[in-house]
Amino acid sequence: MPIKVLIVDDSILVQKLLKDIINSEEDMEVMAVASDPYIAREIISKEKPDIITLDIDMPKMNGLTFLKSLKKHYPIPTLIISTLTRKDSDMEIRALELGAYDVVEKPSMFTKDSFYKSKQEIIEKIRASIYIDKLREFNFSDECINYSKNSILSKNIKSEKIVVIGASTGGPEAVYKVIKNLPENYYSVIVVMHMPERFTNSYAARLNNSCKMNVKEAEDGDCLIRGRVLIAPGNHNLYVKKCEEKDKYFVIIKKDEPYKHYRPSINLTLFSLAKASGNNVTAIILTGMGDDGAEGMEILK
Known part of the structure; x- marks a missing residue:
């Protein structure tokens, strides 16, 4: 049917x-x-x-x-x-x-x-x-709207591990349920979702008010540090590169060609991480990604 x-x-x-x-x-x-x-x-x-x-x-x-x-x-x-x-x-x-x-x-x-x-x-x-079983309601909590997150970020602590989350259909709710349970000093987290341009900035701000970690839409040059979640901007690819002098990692944001029809592409993010960081990466594919992320996961094995 x-x-x-x-x-x-x-x-x-x-x-x-x-x-x-x-x-x-x-x-x-x-x-x-x-x-x-x-x-x-x-x-x-x-x-x-x-x-x-x-x-x-x-x-x-x-x-x-x-x-x-x-x-x-x-x-x-x-x-x-x-x-x-x-x-x-x-x-x-x-x-x-x-x-x-x-x-x-x-x-x-x-x-x-x-x-x-x-x-x-x-x-x-x-x-x-x-x-999807049914129309279901969930609410972003505002419990962390006044929560001080500057103490962790100001220390600019290198993250020993990098966690990458890929999500598509149903992703906003699924990602929220994961991020809200992470402590303020958790490893650096990158989120790549198949979401529209202009949506991800508001979504990141809403998450930031709901979670102990600092959450923001990723900007070119943002460093991967403890206590921070970076959301890939809609309709842009996110790459990770290592800064050799400081032994830290930062992101590059590009509105380049889609990879197999996806932009942002979780595969491209994972490819860049495999090259830059290798064994220090934990990758999670949550929901509705189609085949995006499958190649990247294989390379990270």
Whole structure:
């Protein structure tokens, strides 16, 4: 049975693009299209979809309000497909807290390559919905918002080990659950997720308020030190290089070519770590990565 998808978006162009993308695959199909949440609710009451793709900014009722209502009566896996801007990224974070299992940017028509990348990402995340049991809520805790983290970072302590976490579909929640349990002086952590550009900065800030470790979106030249988590920026690759003089490691951020359609690519990060650090690396692949990370894990063995 193909995955039944309900598209909820007020843009006729986006509706058509998503229908073409979804219906091009044998294992999924668009069961219906709704231009606002009220129409979507009527459709759901008659026939339950396997997954909902949902825009945030819509007339009559926005996507967040719809999610709140949805979780009470119809806990259906929901994928946010939205036009992301810096001011909207907090809304996408809130959508994840309300139960959406992932966020992806609306299909880009700028170039053939960008559309293909968008198409593959949407298809991959819809396929992953079969592993999502239901619409579930989780909350970023603010318990560490006033927690002093400067004492560890100011010491600039070299990290004897480097921990790398790769995650895609369902990644924001999975990564949060791991990072929030790490102590403030834990080894240096790098997180590479298949997430949109502009989203990762807000996500890193939200994690920083919730965790004992310092969490930030990685910038070119950031050092790998104890007590710090670096989140690879969306749509950029992250490489690790060793500074021979100081016997420390730092990151290089590049918006270069995707590797096997992925950018950021966990494989490229792991390749660079294998060359720079070798046995000092612990790599973890959490969820929904497709085959990204498999080659890198083999090299690290």
